[in-house]
Amino acid sequence: MTHPSPVPTFSPRAGPADFFQGLALLGRAGGLIFRSPRLMGLSALCALVTLIALGVLFGLLWVYAPQLLGGMWTLPTAWYGRVLWYLVLALLFVVLLVVGANVVVPVVLAPLQDPLSEITEELCGDFTSPPFRLGPFFRGLVISVTHTLTRVFFLLLGLAVLFPLNLIPVAGNVLWTVLGTLWTMFWLAGEHLAAPMTRHTYPFAEVRRVMRQRWLLCLGFGLGVYLLLWVPLLNTFFLPVAVVGGTLLFRGLRAVGNVPPPPGALGK
Structure with missing residues (x-):
């Protein structure tokens, strides 16, 4: 049985439908993974490593996130103040878990990202993965890890620029959480769009241009990846x-x- 091409059909011009088409990319990607034994095998390996990494990260944040918020805003004594404090703690926990997952997991799984992307392009057609050679493999591994660390740096830089908002009690904590979430979603789209473009030697300026031109498409895709982190079991497949x-x-x-x-x- 043959399947239609997995390449999505976008409008050449940006429009409101872009957001929903970007969000729908998650379902298209998941379907392609389950139809391809090679993608499924690599994804299962990624899922095992991701499960371990997310478990450790969750445990660390469960212990230390209350201490971090407490250092910026002491737990109030009034009941309504305590309710608000725990609400901000929950928002902070969400942001830090997503940021941590997108710092630790991509770095650990960097060697598997290019093979996943190359197999996907083969299934899209008009592309053949280069033959395996040890020298190019290690050079590609170094480049992949370096680029991943560079993109992670920009994620953290954006959050650091927003961090002084936390100096404003309550409102600043909430604003930092909301803006940090939006920045993380947009960064997620850029991170995973830049990966195949880097393989094809596009300059990063071209990635930025495309993201500005189709920002709603990218934001929808980034939201989908962000939400995937909160679906039990499926979140271990979030990186593939x-x-x-x-x-x-x-x-x-x-x-x-x-x-x-x-x-x-x-x-x-």
Whole structure:
């Protein structure tokens, strides 16, 4: 039985429907993973590592998040103040868990991200993975880890710029949490769109241009990845789904001309 091409069909121009098409990329990516034995095998390995990493992270935040908030805002004695304090604690826990998952897990799983993306492109057509060679493998591994750390740095930098909002009691804590969540969602889209574009030697300026042009599409995709972290069991697959979804996003944007041909292909 043959399946239709997994490449999503986007409008060449940005519009309100972009947000929902970006959100729908998660379902398309999950379906592709379950139809491909190679993607499923790599995803299962990623899921095992992710489960361990998320468990450790959850435990650490459960212990230390109350201490972090308590250092900025002492637990009130009045009942309404305590309710508000615990609400802010819950929001802080959510943001730190998502940020931590997107710092620790991508770095640990960096060696598997490019193979996942390459297999996805093969299934999209018009692409063949390069043959395995030890030298290029280690060079690619170093580049992948380096680029992942660089993108993580920008995630943390954005959150650090917003962090002084916490100096404003209550309102500042809530505002930092909301803006930090939006920044994280948008960063998630950029992280997983940049990965296949980096493999094809696009400059990061091109990634930024595409994200500005189709920001609603990227925000919808980022929201989908963000929400996936909160679905028990499925959250262990969040990185494979995000990598496959980001690759599908790249191929869909290429198909409608929002992303030009790879720089290496221009002279061919």
